[in-house]
Amino acid sequence: MQIAGCGALVTGGASGLGAGTVRRLAALGATVTIADVNQEAGAALAAELGERVHFIATDVTSAEQMQAAVAHATAVAGALHVLVCCAGVATAERTLGKEGPLPLERFARVIAVNLTGTYNAVRLAAAAMARNMANDEGERGVIVCTASIAAFDGQVGQAAYSASKAGVVGMMLPLARELARHGIRIASIAPGMFDTPMLASLPEAAIAALAAQVPFPPRPGRPAEYAALAQHMIENPMLNGETIRLDGALRMAPR
Numbered sequence: 001m002q003i004a005g006c007g008a009l010v011t012g013g014a015s016g017l018g019a020g021t022v023r024r025l026a027a028l029g030a031t032v033t034i035a036d037v038n039q040e041a042g043a044a045l046a047a048e049l050g051e052r053v054h055f056i057a058t059d060v061t062s063a064e065q066m067q068a069a070v071a072h073a074t075a076v077a078g079a080l081h082v083l084v085c086c087a088g089v090a091t092a093e094r095t096l097g098k099e100g101p102l103p104l105e106r107f108a109r110v111i112a113v114n115l116t117g118t119y120n121a122v123r124l125a126a127a128a129m130a131r132n133m134a135n136d137e138g139e140r141g142v143i144v145c146t147a148s149i150a151a152f153d154g155q156v157g158q159a160a161y162s163a164s165k166a167g168v169v170g171m172m173l174p175l176a177r178e179l180a181r182h183g184i185r186i187a188s189i190a191p192g193m194f195d196t197p198m199l200a201s202l203p204e205a206a207i208a209a210l211a212a213q214v215p216f217p218p219r220p221g222r223p224a225e226y227a228a229l230a231q232h233m234i235e236n237p238m239l240n241g242e243t244i245r246l247d248g249a250l251r252m253a254p255r
């Protein structure tokens with residue numbers, strides 16, 4: 001799918017990996033809508049990047065708000081061709097903590113944003129994409145989701161986060177198979193350690209310990225490097241149903 005001239009929607013596009021993707025898609029000539037709960041950062045990024053970048057306050061866990069975001073992205077661009085799902089929350093909480101078992105609602109909240117929120121965006125965007133004219137390859141849309149290497153090597157305290165991201169990985173193949181008849185591809189990126197506000201929210205010692213484990217390059221990834229893979233997923237018609245680790249060969253230790 002050619003990015004220039006297409007309509008794109010980026011959930012979680014106000015910050016970090018999503019913001020890096022918004023910048024790249026806009027630079028490549030897409031009309032981009034940022035859907036994020038963070039109004040201030042989302043509106044500021046849209047204002048900075050000019051008239052082809054829009055912002056709509058959106059909680060990905062809400063069916064109504066996500067539908068409004070899809071409608072907005074479709075209206076401003078004329079059609080929606082690309083969805084990149086970056087909205088997510090990270091938690092590190094033990095199942096058996098000092099105050100007893102983890103309250104169930106804390107587990108459910110992570111699943112609601114990272115897994116159900118991703119699915120919510122995918123299902124509504126796919127419905128809009130299915131109405132597009134197909135290009136020469138028969139493509140009507142491309143969806144890029146964000147998992148995490150925690151889906152595969154989750155650390156102590158990451159049960160909820162890892163489960164939510166493993167859920168994202170698990171739905172790639174069935175969605176690719178189902179959406180094939182509509183000419184819609186879907187794939188996900190499993191980032192390792194990336195330099196974003198989410199990473200910065202971890203304790204400094206935890207960041208240093210993780211950085212020391214990355215074989216090469218021995219540093220956190222940059223949002224532009226995530227965006228480069230998202231771009232490739234959008235542009236390469238053969239990439240479908242897969243999750244690609246983007247992690248400098250990092251395999252996380254138990255803690």
Ligand SMILES: NC(=O)c1ccc[n+]([C@@H]2O[C@H](COP(=O)([O-])OP(=O)(O)OC[C@H]3O[C@@H](n4cnc5c(N)ncnc54)[C@H](O)[C@@H]3O)[C@@H](O)[C@H]2O)c1
Pocket residue numbers: 011012013014015016017018035036037038058059060061086087088089090113114117146147148149190191192193194195196197198199
């Ligand atoms: N940074 C990393 O090292 C790393 C590693 C692996 C996976 N990831 C994943 O990458 C994605 C982006 O993370 P990031 O590092 O850029 O974090 P970030 O905190 O910088 O950005 C996440 C964005 O999601 C938005 N968001 C949160 N809940 C939302 C909701 N309910 N509805 C709409 N928007 C919501 C936030 O407002 C924020 O703008 C997340 O899914 C995260 O789990 C990040």
